[in-house]
Amino acid sequence: MRLAAPVKPSPAKTEQIILFRVSGQLFAVSSASVQEVRSADSMSGAAIEINAPGLRKVRHVVRRGDRSLFIVNGAMHFGLHAVEGALLFVLRKTRTALLIDGIEKMATMTRLQALPLSFCHEERQWYRGLTALDQSVVPVVHPEGFLSPEELALLDAALLEADNSAAAGLEETESAQ
Amino acid sequence: MTVSAELELRSFVLLRLGERRFAVSANQIAELVAPSRIFRFPHRTPKLEGVILRRGRIVPVCDVSEILLGKRLTSRRFYLIAMRNYATQREWIAIPVTGECELINTDMMAAAESDAPHVAGWLSHDGDVIEVLNLDTLTPGPEQALAEATAAQRAEALP
Numbered sequence: 198m199r200l201a202a203p204v205k206p207s208p209a210k211t212e213q214i215i216l217f218r219v220s221g222q223l224f225a226v227s228s229a230s231v232q233e234v235r236s237a238d239s240m241s242g243a244a245i246e247i248n249a250p251g252l253r254k255v256r257h258v259v260r261r262g263d264r265s266l267f268i269v270n271g272a273m274h275f276g277l278h279a280v281e282g283a284l285l286f287v288l289r290k291t292r293t294a295l296l297i298d299g300i301e302k303m304a305t306m307t308r309l310q311a312l313p314l315s316f317c318h319e320e321r322q323w324y325r326g327l328t329a330l331d332q333s334v335v336p337v338v339h340p341e342g343f344l345s346p347e348e349l350a351l352l353d354a355a356l357l358e359a360d361n362s363a364a365a366g367l368e369e370t371e372s373a374q
Numbered sequence: 375m376t377v378s379a380e381l382e383l384r385s386f387v388l389l390r391l392g393e394r395r396f397a398v399s400a401n402q403i404a405e406l407v408a409p410s411r412i413f414r415f416p417h418r419t420p421k422l423e424g425v426i427l428r429r430g431r432i433v434p435v436c437d438v439s440e441i442l443l444g445k446r447l448t449s450r451r452f453y454l455i456a457m458r459n460y461a462t463q464r465e466w467i468a469i470p471v472t473g474e475c476e477l478i479n480t481d482m483m484a485a486a487e488s489d490a491p492h493v494a495g496w497l498s499h500d501g502d503v504i505e506v507l508n509l510d511t512l513t514p515g516p517e518q519a520l521a522e523a524t525a526a527q528r529a530e531a532l533p
Contacts, residue, residue, distance in 0.1 A: 318418035
């Protein structure tokens with residue numbers, strides 16, 4: 198009789214995550230979703246003010262070639278006590294630069310649990326799920342969840358309006374000269 | 375009591391919230407546990423306090439005291455871990471209770487149409503008439519969110 202070869206346990210799928218704080222609250226994001234980490238000061242020179250009605254969480258936009266990155270205040274997005282963010286996460290494959298307090302640490306996530314179905318409002322767009330780390334539970338954010346298509350349309354319209362008024366202002370100055 | 379009458383009896387867990395007692399069908403209850411640390415994070419679902427870690431699972435804590443008593447109870451003695459049915463899934467939820475729980479066998483009187491949606495039925499025990507709770511309508515879930523959104527849309531459409 199031949200015994201079946203022992204099955205090698207397959208290594209558990211892991212994911213590198215960055216733990217960060219927004220208004221004191223801990224969140225996680227997949228490190229693969231973060232394209233750049235910048236200090237908020239380094240971006241302030243290039244940022245243009247923008248005002249989309251009803252969208253207080255975005256106050257600035259940064260132009261990068263033909264691409265616009267909207268700076269989302271993390272505290273306002275999550276409805277937390279607003280604090281001055283110190284760092285920006287430029288999120289890959291999105292038009293979002295997320296303003297956060299700071300990075301806590303890097304960690305390895307071994308299991309992502311789906312958000313329980315009892316959570317049934319906007320948080321379902323905000324989070325990919327929850328993970329247990331060091332006897333604590335941390336929500337793992339969805340990089341695309343910071344700006345909905347409707348919000349992006351609002352921001353694009355506000356940006357166009359800002360561009361038009363800037364162009365009109367420039368024309369006026371030129372004709373005055 | 376005859377054998378046939380005995381067969382009709384069902385098991386219920388009696389739970390205490392403040393001064394009142396409520397019942398939940400025992401087959402929905404997984405366990406009764408001492409309060410543990412609640413992990414809170416931002417969300418927009420009312421009645422959800424956060425989550426607890428239980429046997430490696432993340433279990434949402436649903437406070438039902440405000441709906442049932444009209445006021446929020448901050449003291450809690452146990453969490454009743456119960457199974458909540460969603461459209462195609464079942465998940466655990468933790469319900470904070472303020473006193474001891476008791477397992478009883480009794481028969482249930484069906485709820486009337488005029489009863490609140492969270493009332494699955496009524497039972498009589500120790501001279502009290504006790505509401506049997508329907509956790510699927512009492513605690514938040516996608517169907518409640520949909521109903522809330524529809525109601526909000528209707529309210530907006532009104533002149």
